[in-house]
Amino acid sequence: MNKRKICVVTGTRSEYGLLYWLMKEIHSDAELELQLVVTGMHLSPEFGLTYKQIEEDGFKIDKKVEILLSSDTSVGVVKSIGIATIGFADVLDQLKPDLIVILGDRFEMLAVSQAALIIGIPIAHLHGGELTFGAFDDSIRHSITKLATWHFTSTEEHKQRVIQLGESPDRVWNVGALGIENILKVPLLSKDELYNQLSLDKKKSLLLITYHPETHGDRDGIHPLLRALSEYSNVNLLFTKANADNGGRYINEEIEKYTKQNETAFLFDSLGQLRYLSAVKHADSVIGNSSSGLIEVPYLQTPTVNCGNRQVGRQRPSSVFDVELDEKSIKNGIEQALQYAGPYEQIFGDGNASRKIVEILKEIPSYLIQKEFYDL
Structure with missing residues (x-):
């Protein structure tokens, strides 16, 4: 056959x-x-x-x-x-x-x-x-x-x-x-394993950040996001790179500058699925504008701060906090996420x-x- x-x-x-x-x-x-x-x-x-x-x-x-x-x-x-x-x-x-x-x-x-x-x-x-x-x-x-x-x-x-x-x-x-299959089928790393692999400070909690350009042209939203995150100097700030849309390289350059000036901020080209999902599980919140924050992250019972307009129109559960691309709105969203205790709706199968x-x-x-x- x-x-x-x-x-x-x-x-x-x-x-x-x-x-x-x-x-x-x-x-x-x-x-x-x-x-x-x-x-x-x-x-x-x-x-x-x-x-x-x-x-x-x-x-x-x-x-x-x-x-x-x-x-x-x-x-x-x-x-x-x-x-x-x-x-x-x-x-x-x-x-x-x-x-x-x-x-x-x-x-x-x-x-x-x-x-x-x-x-x-x-x-x-x-x-x-x-x-x-x-x-x-x-x-x-x-x-x-x-x-x-x-x-x-x-x-x-x-x-x-x-x-x-x-x-x-x-x-x-x-x-x-x-x-959703990755979440259900992949044995994730423990917090200690994750922190050891990424050389994170075990005394500090974790925020996971992925910010892509809004492909209608706005790449400057990264600046209020970075300013808002500067309020969290006692937290591991784990960044993954933006994608290859127009404006992505500029965003990555700005994040790289930021991480060089902040010893608790780390930028990775790619975490890979195992480390990424493990980071989601152990993070206090996922921040940025990736679709994963709306789809996969709630299944790991982690709140999401969704920044700007990139995901406007997409279905989302109640554990996603939508914020404008300004420093005050982002900080308010992060504080709401850090206090969120559920529920975590699973709407994607x-x-x-x-x-x-x-x-x-x-x-x-x-x-x-x-x-x-x-x-x-």
Whole structure:
């Protein structure tokens, strides 16, 4: 029996963390063959060459697609999309997968989707139907929905939104959020183990910070955030780098300056999933504007301070405190989070998304069907 070839594409550390268990399920299924393509930030020394972690986890990388330019501008991102489209045209022609799996809303995935559509490879899109008004990711996500054939959403509300975009209900499944599986399946580090690995001060508590640019152009929100955090000089301030959106390099430079001037502040290119989730578990709060603060963090019973507009529109539980990008608002949000004692709502599924997706991937047609617009 010929195995069905499922090509998974990943471009960032956070995205890989979400895809990990799905990739394991595909690889171990007797009816499927995993093809893995790595691109974007994974191949950049600036972001920690995280493709090496993928290999250390036991995955074989079939192709690498270099796309990042040494640029921090919107023009640079657009050029990266062009380079990515060309690169993926060659790779998909060589690998000839039956289906391609992509997650979310990154600009790299827009390039993949364009190439796959024209070449005639059906796309299974994960985490469609979500809203993030504060980033152009929102428009990219909905664009990928229209380029894709099969859809796997994280909530029922997101499923209905994909249908509202004209996708037939018989091609949309609510399977829950992929990231929940890491929380349920990965044995996390103890506090002592985490602090030892990261050289943190064991006498101090921990705040975990990830701040990305608001991709509609605002990168200066990092300044009031850093000023607000300066009030917490007796706390370990653990930063992870911003992503490769325009403005990301500037934010990372500002954080690096800050950590050099503050002995209790630490910046890491990438913590990896184990250390990141362990840090979430042991932190007093997660601060910034990453989607993980809204989706995965509540499952570890840690409050989130969500800064600015990047995640506006996304569903969130009551343990998320939304604040404006000014120093006073951020400080108030942190104080609220530090006093929060629950509840921690779990609105993104039961942690079995990967198995559900794999069973469906084995049954759906592996050719590009003629889509019709589904009217409500």
